[in-house]
Amino acid sequence: MQSLIRLSDLMSSLRIEKLELGPIGTNAYLVWKCGGGDAVLIDAPPNCSETIKPLLEKESLVLREIWLTHGHWDHMAGAADLVGDDTVVIGHRDDKTLFEQPAVMSAFAMPGMDFKPVTITKWVEAGDSLDLFGKEVVVNHCPGHCPGNVIFWIKEEAICFVGDVIFAGSIGRADLPGGNFEALEKSIQTCIYTLPEETKLLSGHGPDTTVGDERRDNPFVRPV
Numbered sequence: 001m002q003s004l005i006r007l008s009d010l011m012s013s014l015r016i017e018k019l020e021l022g023p024i025g026t027n028a029y030l031v032w033k034c035g036g037g038d039a040v041l042i043d044a045p046p047n048c049s050e051t052i053k054p055l056l057e058k059e060s061l062v063l064r065e066i067w068l069t070h071g072h073w074d075h076m077a078g079a080a081d082l083v084g085d086d087t088v089v090i091g092h093r094d095d096k097t098l099f100e101q102p103a104v105m106s107a108f109a110m111p112g113m114d115f116k117p118v119t120i121t122k123w124v125e126a127g128d129s130l131d132l133f134g135k136e137v138v139v140n141h142c143p144g145h146c147p148g149n150v151i152f153w154i155k156e157e158a159i160c161f162v163g164d165v166i167f168a169g170s171i172g173r174a175d176l177p178g179g180n181f182e183a184l185e186k187s188i189q190t191c192i193y194t195l196p197e198e199t200k201l202l203s204g205h206g207p208d209t210t211v212g213d214e215r216r217d218n219p220f221v222r223p224v
Contacts, residue, residue, distance in 0.1 A: 014133060014157070017055060018202070021045040023110055026074045027204055029161060030055060033133035038064045040132060041082065042152065042161050043204060046113065048078035063087060067130075069163025070149040071098025072176075073105045073115055075204060080116035090130070091120040092141060095148025108176055124150060140191045144184020145172030151191060159200045160211075166192055166201060168209035171220045188214075188221045 017030040022045030030052065032039040039061040041052060056063055065088040068076050076091075076099060083089060091099055098105060102115035109115070124130070126141035130152070138153045142165045149172070153160040164172035166188055174181040192201070197212030215223050 014135065016202075019048070019051055019055075021048045021051055022074050022078070023113075024074050025205060027202070027206075028052070029202060030061075031132065032059065032061055036061075036133060038062055038133075040065045040067060042067045043069055043075045043163070044077070044079035044082060044118075045074055046077040046115075047081075049081040052078075052082060065090065067152060067161075068095075068099070068118075068120075069151070069161060069204060070146050071095030071102075072146055072164070073098075073102055073109045073113070075163065076118055077102065077113070077115050079118040083118065088122055089118060089120050090122045090124055092125070092148035092150045093120075093123045094141075094143065095146060096120070098146070098148070126150075142184075142187035142191050144174055144180055144182075144187045146176065146178045149187075153195065153199070155196075158196065158198050159202060160192075160195060161202045162192065162204070164204040166209075166214060166218070166221075167203045167206050168201075168213070169218060170206075171218070172204075185221050189224050193221075193223045 013034055015032050019028045021028050026045040029042040066079050068091040099120055100117050124139045128139040130137040135154050135156055140151050142149045142151050145164045149163050151162045174184045193215050195211045199211045201209045
């Protein structure tokens, strides 16, 4: 099931389209600057091109970059269908095998799916800084759900794209290959709960939440 959700008035000069895509309802986020012609896609679920390409055409946008929060199939399997000659694809090196050899995920993916590998053209690490149409984005490495999960924090706009690290009232699974609950707990406590409480968390599945709400109410990981 697909749904198009507009995050109206979330940011002063950026537009974000939140799209629930793929067979298990993965959130992808298309971001562009009001009046601009370039766009960035955060995560690329399977077959997302069927929705992303018409949206790009409708808004007269060119997809310049794809930022992958991690290498699990439901977040990266659609990237290959969107990559052009000049498209920058961002990911963390600890998920290199998942990006380049996605067939290794067949044991925990939906049966019958044919995954295309994606080439990461820009590896990022904790502490790196990206530019999102003039807004500084801080990258942090948050392993635990999988080895290479990263988050993208836009301090100026008080939002953070967190992939499957944390959800509204829940957390990412740590029982898949490469997962580790202790590492995930530490990632949440040190990289999520230390952000300003008003920071909106845009997760890989489900509704948005905030740092304050999760610090107070999340039953799986408590603040230190």
